[in-house]
Amino acid sequence: MILAGATASGAAAPVLVAAPARAANAPAAAAAAAAEIDRLPRVKVDLVDPPFVHAHEQVATGGPKVVEFKMTIEEKKIVLDDQGTEVFAFTFNGTVPGPLMVVHEGDYVELTLVNPETNELMHNIDFHSATGALGGGALTEVNPGEQTVLRWKATRPGVFVYHCAPPGMVPWHVVSGMNGAIMVLPREGLRDETGKALKYDRVYYVGEQDFYVPRDASGKYKRYASIGESHEDTIAAMRTLTPTHVVFNGKVGALTGANALTSKVGETVLIVHSQANRDTRPHLIGGHGDYVWATGKFRNRPERDLETWFIPGGCAGAALYTFLQPGIYAYVNHNLIEAFELGAAGHFKVDGDWNDDLMKRLTPRA
Amino acid sequence: MRRSARLLTWVIVLSAGMLAGATVLLVPRTPTDAASYRPRTVTVPPGTFSHRVDGEFIRDGQQADAPMVPIRIDAPVEVMAFQVTRAEYARCVADGACQRPDRPEDRGELPVTGVNYIDASAYAQWLSQRTGQTWRLPDEHEWAYVAGSRFVDDAHGIDPDDRNPARRWIAEYERAAARKSSNADPRTRPVGSFGANEHGIHDLASNVWEWTRTCHRRVILDAEGRSIRETRTCGVYVAAGRHRAPMTLFVRDPKSGGCSVATPPDHLGFRLVRQPEWREQVVASLRNRLRI
Numbered sequence: 001m002i003l004a005g006a007t008a009s010g011a012a013a014p015v016l017v018a019a020p021a022r023a024a025n026a027p028a029a030a031a032a033a034a035a036e037i038d039r040l041p042r043v044k045v046d047l048v049d050p051p052f053v054h055a056h057e058q059v060a061t062g063g064p065k066v067v068e069f070k071m072t073i074e075e076k077k078i079v080l081d082d083q084g085t086e087v088f089a090f091t092f093n094g095t096v097p098g099p100l101m102v103v104h105e106g107d108y109v110e111l112t113l114v115n116p117e118t119n120e121l122m123h124n125i126d127f128h129s130a131t132g133a134l135g136g137g138a139l140t141e142v143n144p145g146e147q148t149v150l151r152w153k154a155t156r157p158g159v160f161v162y163h164c165a166p167p168g169m170v171p172w173h174v175v176s177g178m179n180g181a182i183m184v185l186p187r188e189g190l191r192d193e194t195g196k197a198l199k200y201d202r203v204y205y206v207g208e209q210d211f212y213v214p215r216d217a218s219g220k221y222k223r224y225a226s227i228g229e230s231h232e233d234t235i236a237a238m239r240t241l242t243p244t245h246v247v248f249n250g251k252v253g254a255l256t257g258a259n260a261l262t263s264k265v266g267e268t269v270l271i272v273h274s275q276a277n278r279d280t281r282p283h284l285i286g287g288h289g290d291y292v293w294a295t296g297k298f299r300n301r302p303e304r305d306l307e308t309w310f311i312p313g314g315c316a317g318a319a320l321y322t323f324l325q326p327g328i329y330a331y332v333n334h335n336l337i338e339a340f341e342l343g344a345a346g347h348f349k350v351d352g353d354w355n356d357d358l359m360k361r362l363t364p365r366a
Numbered sequence: 367m368r369r370s371a372r373l374l375t376w377v378i379v380l381s382a383g384m385l386a387g388a389t390v391l392l393v394p395r396t397p398t399d400a401a402s403y404r405p406r407t408v409t410v411p412p413g414t415f416s417h418r419v420d421g422e423f424i425r426d427g428q429q430a431d432a433p434m435v436p437i438r439i440d441a442p443v444e445v446m447a448f449q450v451t452r453a454e455y456a457r458c459v460a461d462g463a464c465q466r467p468d469r470p471e472d473r474g475e476l477p478v479t480g481v482n483y484i485d486a487s488a489y490a491q492w493l494s495q496r497t498g499q500t501w502r503l504p505d506e507h508e509w510a511y512v513a514g515s516r517f518v519d520d521a522h523g524i525d526p527d528d529r530n531p532a533r534r535w536i537a538e539y540e541r542a543a544a545r546k547s548s549n550a551d552p553r554t555r556p557v558g559s560f561g562a563n564e565h566g567i568h569d570l571a572s573n574v575w576e577w578t579r580t581c582h583r584r585v586i587l588d589a590e591g592r593s594i595r596e597t598r599t600c601g602v603y604v605a606a607g608r609h610r611a612p613m614t615l616f617v618r619d620p621k622s623g624g625c626s627v628a629t630p631p632d633h634l635g636f637r638l639v640r641q642p643e644w645r646e647q648v649v650a651s652l653r654n655r656l657r658i
Contacts, residue, residue, distance in 0.1 A: 082552045082632075257543030326532035328539045349539065354530040361427055361531075 037066065037108060037151075044068045047099040050180075050249055051204040051261060051346075053272075056102040058199055059189040064106040066151070071098065072114040073123045073142075073164075075227065078177070080245050081252040081343065085213055085221045088230055089177040089250070090123065090164060096250030097207025098162070098180025100272060104187045105157040110149065117145035120227055122166050123173070127152065128314070129160035129182055137165040154184040158297035159316035163276045171277070172231070175238060177209055177250060179276035181316040186298050190270075190320070192291060193301040198320060200270035204261050206282075208275040208333060208344055209250065210243035243278070246333065247343040255346025261331070263323050265352025271331070272296075274316035280344070282319065283308040283334035286327065287348075289319035308334045325359065326352040396498030403496040405454070406447045407640065408566045410512045412654065414438045418519050420506040420604050421583040422612075425591060429534050431521040433591070437507050441650040445504065445512045446637040448557040448568050449477035449576065455489060463492035468618070475556040477574045479633035483603050483615035486577045486636040493638065500641035506580035508639060509606040516563045516570035520609050545608055552632040575607035575620065575631035582612035607631055 043065050048054050071093045078089040078096065092098025103109055109130075115123050122143045126135035130152040133139045140150050163179035164170075190198040214222045214233035221244070224230035237244070248255050255261055263269050268290075273282050282289075291302035294309040296317045303309070311317040323329075333344035417437045423430045453474025458464035465488070467480045481489075486503055493501045510517045522537045552573050560572035581600040588594050605613045605620070611631050613620060620630040642650065 084553070257539075257546050260539070260543070326530065327535045328532075347539070349536060350532070351536070352532075354532055356529075363427070 040064060040066050040108065042066045042068060042110075045101070047071065047093060047101065049093075049095045050097055050099060050207055051255060053100045053102060053183075053203045053205050056185075057104075058185060059197075060104040060107075060185070060187040064104070064108065066108040066110050067103045068110045068112070069101055070112040070114065071125075072116060073119060073178075074116075075119045075121065078250060080211055080213070080247065080250075083221075085245070086223055087176065087211055087213055088224070088227045090121070090173050091177055092125070092162075092164075092180050096177030096209055097205070097274060097276075098178070100180065100203075100205035101162075101182040102185065103154050103182070104185050105154055106187060107154050107184075108151055109154055109182070110151045111140075112147060112149050113140055113142055114147040115142040115144050119144040121169075121173075123164050123178070124166055125150070125162055126165040127160065127162045127182065129154060129156060129158070129162075129184055131155065134165060135162075141166065154182075156297065157184045157186040157299055158293070159183045159272050159274070159318050160296065161274050161276045161314060161316050171238060172235060174276050175210055175212060176234075179209075179274070180207060181205065181272060181274040183272060183318070184298075190291075190298060190302075193304070198291060198302075199268065200320060201267045202263060203270040203272065206248050206255065206271060206273045206331070206346065207250075208246065208248055208273065208278075208280050210275075210278045211245040211247065212237035212240070212242075213244045215244075243338075243342060245343050246278075246338040248331075248346045252343035255331070257347075260328075260347040260349045263348055263350045265323050265326055265350060265355075268320060268322045269348075271319045271321070272316060273311060273319070275311055275313055278313040280311050280313075280338075281308050281334045282311065282317070283332055284319075284321065284348070285330040285332060286325070287321055287323065287329055289321055291320040293318045323348075323350045323352070325355055326350050397496060400497045400499075403457075403493065404499070405450075405493075405638075407444045408447045408512075409442045409444045410439075410565050410567075411442050412439050412650070413511075415511055417507055417510055418521055420580055420610055421585050421596075423585050423587060425526055425587040426589040428526065428529070428531065430526050430587065431523070432585075437511070439508070439511050440654055441642055441647060443504075443508055443512055444640040444642070445508075445567060446639075447562075447566060449572075449574060449635045449637045450486075450489060451557055452476050452478045454478070455481070458489050458492045461492060461496075463495075464488050473556075476554045477557050477569065477572075477633075477635045479554055479574055479635045480618045481577075481634060481636065482618045483577050483613070485618070489636070490638050500643070501638040502641055503577055503579040503636060504639045506578045506604045506606060506610070509576065509578050512565060512567055512639075513570045513606070514563050514565060516567075518571055518608055542609075554633060571608045573632040574635040575605040575611060575613075575633065577613070577634065577636040578604045578606050580604045605631055605634060 045054050074091045074094040076089055077086050079086055089096055113125055122141055124137045124140040126137035128135055130136050136150050140148050142148050160182050162182055164173040192198050214237045216222050289306035289309055292306045292309045293302050294317045295315055329348040331346045332339035339345040414436055416434050419432045419435050421432055423432050451474055455478040459466050465485055490501045524534055558568050560569040562568045563570055581598040582602040583596055583598040585593055586595040602612045602614050605611045620634050
């Protein structure tokens with residue numbers, strides 16, 4: 001049908017000629033390609049828990065590689081806030097969000113996905129950065145006690161969401177914490193709008209998550225003995241589209257106090273921020289986004305000097321900022337109700353010397 | 367302190383001859399069931415203590431630690447041994463004198479929380495009527511005095527000549543973070559759970575902060591530390607506890623009262639002090655004067 005349409009338009013005539021030839025050579029080409037991939041250097045990555053990110057090169061040395069990752073799925077109870085509100089979380093590697101994976105454009109991602117038999121549910125993984133098979137979801141369904149290995153080629157530079165997408169249960173798994181992000185860096189590293197190289201001294205990964213915790217008749221958050229028991233009420237709470245919690249890194253206050261993110265005056269920080277389900281609008285109170293890829297894709301020019309940037313649900317964004325003043329900064333979802341009432345706030349603690357030129361109090365408050 | 371000092375002078379000015387008459391006239395009528403409403407109290411004798419006074423101090427344009435000031439407490443302070451409980455507060459609600467708290471009073475032995483300054487003041491008024499005594503919120507320095515060893519000095523010890531304001535912010539933040547992580551469980555516990563201080567007063571500096579009647583103040587000092595100007599904001603009161611938190615009078619849940627990077631109190635509750643009656647004050651002041 002498509003070919004017929006294309007022929008009629010005349011535009012796809014060369015395709016008609018080329019297509020049979022390509023089809024005939026396809027198995028051979030595929031075999032050759034597979035052999036080529038087998039010859040590529042392999043590197044194995046040890047993932048680390050967010051907000052931290054595993055060691056990686058910003059500018060790739062050498063050609064494409066096969067980068068091996070292993071993630072174990074963990075179903076577990078987590079506590080969302082100071083009041084002890086509990087939910088059953090589904091996690092990649094035990095954390096909400098799952099770890100940030102980093103590769104370079106042209107690399108092959110080779111993921112071993114393990115679903116231990118201690119789990120109750122089938123899971124899989126959909127990489128927004130991968131091409132085909134529902135992002136890999138259709139090829140990675142694993143029941144408890146199974147594991148699978150998926151390889152895909154990172155063809156598009158940017159930060160991208162990955163999430164669990166089991167048939168019929170996609171939103172439930174996603175809002176139970178089963179999502180994370182991958183950063184596919186350009187081989188030559190990040191560039192500004194004029195092509196000049198950009199570097200970061202630190203990178204932090206903030207995964208924002210909306211939770212929908214059912215309440216009892218008196219308004220208290222309910223607790224459940226098993227995942228199965230929680231399912232129906234949770235779906236009902238989800239259908240209100242009104243989250244009870246919107247948090248960074250799995251818990252109200254996960255990035256505050258003793259866990260505040262740290263930096264120094266003069267340091268450049270890359271903040272990767274993902275929200276697999278719902279729109280968000282990050283803002284650094286007292287700072288800015290020097291270079292921002294709000295929708296996270298590095299072939300687009302970064303925007304400069306942003307106050308707030310919009311990341312649509314199901315997307316990751318990246319912001320680069322060089323701290324110029326010491327102090328405590330709040331990094332928030334600038335829907336301030338979500339930040340201060342529902343939990344979507346973290347802090348940066350920044351050491352260094354104060355710059356009177358940028359700001360100075362001239363008269364004491366009266 | 368200032369208030370009681372003024373009162374003291376005034377009392378002394380009154381001649382001793384007037385005393386007998388005044389005492390008779392001013393004895394309040396006591397309700398017959400008053401005893402059943404009177405809370406357990408502790409009386410802390412008068413004395414002098416060194417106090418990191420309340421308020422925000424700006425010295426030479428920079429935020430600075432409040433000074434340590436010797437404070438004399440002239441009269442004994444009679445204070446509730448426990449924070450007001452949910453069960454006690456429920457009696458005021460039942461009488462229609464207090465507003466029903468948001469949370470149901472299912473566990474009466476817990477301290478009442480989710481109460482604002484107005485609620486606490488209404489309770490004090492109700493309790494005064496029920497007991498035939500005068501109950502009120504303590505002043506911040508009274509609270510500190512009776513808290514004794516439980517009072518937490520919130521000075522930072524930062525060099526007052528340091529021109530980097532961020533050092534204070536970071537120090538404040540780190541202390542709040544440490545406080546938070548060392549007292550991680552914010553759930554309220556039955557009164558008495560946090561133990562008593564040297565005077566037998568329970569649960570001071572627990573996870574429930576207590577309203578005082580002291581208005582938040584800002585004091586501007588010159589480079590030598592002399593006071594140039596002082597402004598008091600009544601409507602914002604000092605909540606005493608593990609640290610002193612200025613709280614707007616209508617706030618019941620302190621979480622919403624904080625700014626973006628502060629660590630607010632876990633809960634707001636209160637305990638009251640009994641204002642001595644006329645004759646008690648006269649006796650106390652005379653004793654004080656005569657050192658008997």
